[in-house]
Amino acid sequence: MAIYSPPLIDTLNASAGLDNALVSIAGSVPAFTPMLLIFVWLTIMIGGYIKEKRRLGGADMPMWCTIASVGTMLVALPLTLTVGLIDLTTLSIVIVVTVMSGVWLFFSRNRNEV
Amino acid sequence: MGQIQLIGSFFMIAIFAIAIISYTSNFADENDVAIDIADDIRVTDSILESEIDSVRLQTNSSGQAFSDSTIESGDETSTTGGVFKALSGTFTSVGKILTMGKNVIFGDEQGISGPGIALTALGTFMATLIILYTWKTWAGKSPD
Numbered sequence: 001m002a003i004y005s006p007p008l009i010d011t012l013n014a015s016a017g018l019d020n021a022l023v024s025i026a027g028s029v030p031a032f033t034p035m036l037l038i039f040v041w042l043t044i045m046i047g048g049y050i051k052e053k054r055r056l057g058g059a060d061m062p063m064w065c066t067i068a069s070v071g072t073m074l075v076a077l078p079l080t081l082t083v084g085l086i087d088l089t090t091l092s093i094v095i096v097v098t099v100m101s102g103v104w105l106f107f108s109r110n111r112n113e114v
Numbered sequence: 115m116g117q118i119q120l121i122g123s124f125f126m127i128a129i130f131a132i133a134i135i136s137y138t139s140n141f142a143d144e145n146d147v148a149i150d151i152a153d154d155i156r157v158t159d160s161i162l163e164s165e166i167d168s169v170r171l172q173t174n175s176s177g178q179a180f181s182d183s184t185i186e187s188g189d190e191t192s193t194t195g196g197v198f199k200a201l202s203g204t205f206t207s208v209g210k211i212l213t214m215g216k217n218v219i220f221g222d223e224q225g226i227s228g229p230g231i232a233l234t235a236l237g238t239f240m241a242t243l244i245i246l247y248t249w250k251t252w253a254g255k256s257p258d
Contacts, residue, residue: 073134077141080149089218092154095138096215102130103212106123107240 023084033079033086037072037094044068062105069098120251121204128207156217168207205244212237 026032045068053059076094079086135151142150216237 073138077138080142080147081145083148086149088149088151088154091138091149091151092156092218095135095151096218098134099131099211100215102134103127103208103240106127106130107243109123 019082019085023082026085034090037076037090040075041068041072041097044071062101062108066098066101066105069094069101073098120247124204124208128204128211131211132207154218156214172204212240 045064048064048067049059049061052064073094076086076091080091139150139152141147142152216234220232
């Protein structure tokens with residue numbers, strides 16, 4: 001007779017690495033990765049926009065949109081190393097938003113800028 | 115907006131978009147990732163290598179035509195829009211990249227079905243701006 005019988009639930013393999021917890025969360029809640037990326041994007045976007053507006057009186061929305069998009073893309077790229085963290089649609093949307101932000105930035109400039 | 119700013123803006127847009135997409139694709143290649151942007155058929159459709167070649171060849175031919183051109187005494191130097199024809203491949207690249215973005219976000223249904231009408235309207239507005247800026251630069255007048 002076993003002294004200790006484990007509970008009948010699927011526990012995480014804690015010795016396999018921290019990414020197992022993230023993969024498990026992303027598998028249970030499919031909106032986890034998109035919400036994480038939206039959080040990163042909004043934090044950089046709103047934080048930078050409001051801070052620049054307070055310091056200078058006006059803010060450069062296309063510039064902060066591009067900075068937030070590139071920052072979000074740099075967070076999304078390492079997520080592609082592990083199966084289950086991010087899907088192709090989310091990655092594609094991140095790339096497209098980055099490209100669109102850059103197009104907006106280049107169209108918003110006056111002469112002798114950027 | 116002068117000719118240099120206009121052509122430079124389109125060139126930078128094309129280079130920026132190609133660089134971002136190429137960066138993610140090369141990141142996937144070199145790190146053997148599980149999710150690869152190059153697996154998306156809408157991204158690989160004549161965006162990366164062919165567009166880079168297109169921009170490079172258009173730039174080379176444009177530079178060659180520019181160095182071969184001569185200005186005679188008393189010539190009008192800006193009576194044609196030839197400078198826009200020289201880098202027209204850049205316009206094509208920008209259009210393909212915008213279409214790819216619309217297809218990725220809203221799907222590639224024909225017509226204006228679904229929320230794709232938002233990006234269609236945005237693209238139409240940008241095309242209107244492009245035409246107005248081109249005419250203003252060429253004719254030297256304000257389209258306002």
